[in-house]
Amino acid sequence: MSEDTLFSKIIRKEIPSDMVYQDELVTAFRDITPKAPTHILIVPNKVIPTVDDVTEEDELTLGRLFTVAAKLARQEGISEDGYRLVVNCRDFGGQEVYHLHMHLIGGARLGHIPSVNK
Ligand code: 5GP
DSSP states (O other), rough: OOSSSSHHHHHTTOOOOOEEOOOSSEEEEEESOOSSSSSEEEESSOOOOOOOOOGGGHHHHHHHHHHHHHHHHHTOOOOOOEEEEEOOOHHHHHSSSSSOEEEEEEOOOOHHHOOOOO
């Protein structure tokens, strides 16, 4: 089934997660291996494997990732200090789960965006 990614199972609540938000377009849950005090994944309910698979039809859903990120950042109390939103794409981008997702990372001062891995 095309909807069968790890994150689809979390979205359908077949796999447990610390879910913090869900609507008709996106679902957000805490990362199982947080890289900062706040680390939340915001995921389209529909499977879009990578950024390279995005189409104009997805614009509403992808816009929702940002409005939900901003809302959750306020809820987490990290808006004023600031935070980082990350979307990894494929192997060189460091993508592990092929179901597009946005990382909301914050709660501490973050390092610079990494440069090329030698
Ligand atoms: P990517 O590297 O694909 O951008 O990010 C995938 C993220 O999913 C990683 O930060 C990883 O810790 C997280 N992750 C992997 N498996 C699970 C899981 O079963 N539950 C949750 N909540 N997060 C997961």
